[in-house]
Amino acid sequence: EDQVTQSPEALRLQEGESSSLNCSYTVSGLRGLFWYRQDPGKGPEFLFTLYSAGEEKEKERLKATLTKKESFLHITAPKPEDSATYLCAAPNTDKLIFGTGTRLQVFP
Amino acid sequence: GAVVSQHPSRVICKSGTSVKIECRSLDFQATTMFWYRQFPKKSLMLMATSNEGSKATYEQGVEKDKFLINHASLTLSTLTVTSAHPEDSSFYICSARRGESEAFFGQGTRLTVV
Numbered sequence: 001e002d003q004v005t006q007s008p009e010a011l012r013l014q015e016g017e018s019s020s021l022n023c024s025y026t027v028s029g030l031r032g033l034f035w036y037r038q039d040p041g042k043g044p045e046f047l048f049t050l051y052s053a054g055e056e057k058e059k060e061r062l063k064a065t066l067t068k069k070e071s072f073l074h075i076t077a078p079k080p081e082d083s084a085t086y087l088c089a090a091p092n093t094d095k096l097i098f099g100t101g102t103r104l105q106v107f108p
Numbered sequence: 109g110a111v112v113s114q115h116p117s118r119v120i121c122k123s124g125t126s127v128k129i130e131c132r133s134l135d136f137q138a139t140t141m142f143w144y145r146q147f148p149k150k151s152l153m154l155m156a157t158s159n160e161g162s163k164a165t166y167e168q169g170v171e172k173d174k175f176l177i178n179h180a181s182l183t184l185s186t187l188t189v190t191s192a193h194p195e196d197s198s199f200y201i202c203s204a205r206r207g208e209s210e211a212f213f214g215q216g217t218r219l220t221v222v
Contacts (some may be wrong), residue, residue: 007143012116023199031208032209032210033209034211035181041199041200041216041218042215042216043112043114043150043203043213043214043215043216044201044203044213046211046212046213049209049210053136087151089211093209094140094157094159095142095154095157096154096203096205096211098151098152099151100150101151103149
């Protein structure tokens with residue numbers, strides 16, 4: 001069964017304390033791995049698409065990487081405004097399979 | 109990124125009435141649109157997938173007569189919650205996808221049924 005699993009479920013960081021979020025997937029014939037950020041009361045905001053193992057993409061303090069079995073979202077020197085829920089998703093036929101997300105809180 | 113507009117952002121309705129939520133892809137043609145429901149501090153729960161000009165495909169457990177989906181064009185999909193009850197109160201989010209690329213989400217609609 002195709003599945004996307006995220007860990008940890010919640011993460012509390014001090015401002016400036018770098019860390020990584022994990023997204024592992026078991027989706028046959030992967031056709032992309034997507035990362036989103038969701039703030040409370042809003043729809044998810046698209047961050048990155050990764051298509052092949054070894055690919056990396058960066059945006060400000062975020063860097064997403066992909067292997068054959070998992071993806072990581074690295075957060076370097078986070079700031080309080082990076083606090084949000086981060087979701088990853090993989091397509092399965094015409095649907096997207098979402099992980100349950102990682103709730104990140106960054107404290108000043 | 110592409111823009112998906114969802115309207116209204118908040119709606120309060122009386123029990124027994126119907127509510128329509130619109131989802132528009134503003135700068136691309138969406139071959140597929142999705143409707144999700146999200147409970148507090150939970151992940152997205154897919155309700156249905158719709159393709160332009162064809163009937164929506166509903167997920168197991170989602171009542172198609174209660175949640176009517178119309179995908180009238182490549183840029184517009186609507187979700188109508190019929191005969192709404194307090195248990196239908198939730199956060200509803202649409203997303204639009206072009207081909208097999210990433211999906212873009214609307215801002216969400218907070219529905220409160222009183």
